[in-house]
Amino acid sequence: RLEQILEQTTGTNEHEEYRLWLTSMPSDKFPVAVLQNSIKLTQEPPRGLKANIMRTFQNLTDAEYEGCEKPRPFKKFLFATAFYHALILERRKFGAIGWNIPYEWMNSDLKT
Structure with missing residues (x-):
């Protein structure tokens, strides 16, 4: 069509x-x-540990970032979780070398 x-x-x-x-x-x-008959362009998100951490923080709303009664420990925990999430995403690229079993790890897992 x-x-x-x-x-x-x-x-x-x-x-x-x-x-x-x-x-x-x-x-x-x-x-x-x-x-x-077209000119084709692709856009891929930046790769790497830093890019994944940045993407995690960009996806947070202000309410999610500032919504804790104990902001300092929460922000430390949030960074550690974002770092771990980014590390898992990077390691997933290596397939069987990175993991013994293939895991599906998505942004929804981080939100949980």
Whole structure:
């Protein structure tokens, strides 16, 4: 369907500087012809321990960060947990070398 819509609009009085931007998740159903006639860009999140820790703190709301009666111990605990979470995410990349058994560790595990 997308391919048909693009074929119908191509060449019909569009401005010479007209550009169509499409965003998509990876999909086997995305039309190959559209991919072949496109400029493709990818955006991947930064990798590494520091990037994972930063992402954890960026996902926190102010209420979550400031919402404890004992802020100093809580923030120490929060950093330790974020560090551990980032370490697990990094170690997961090594597959069988990093773990004996494959573990699924997600951001929802950190929220818990």
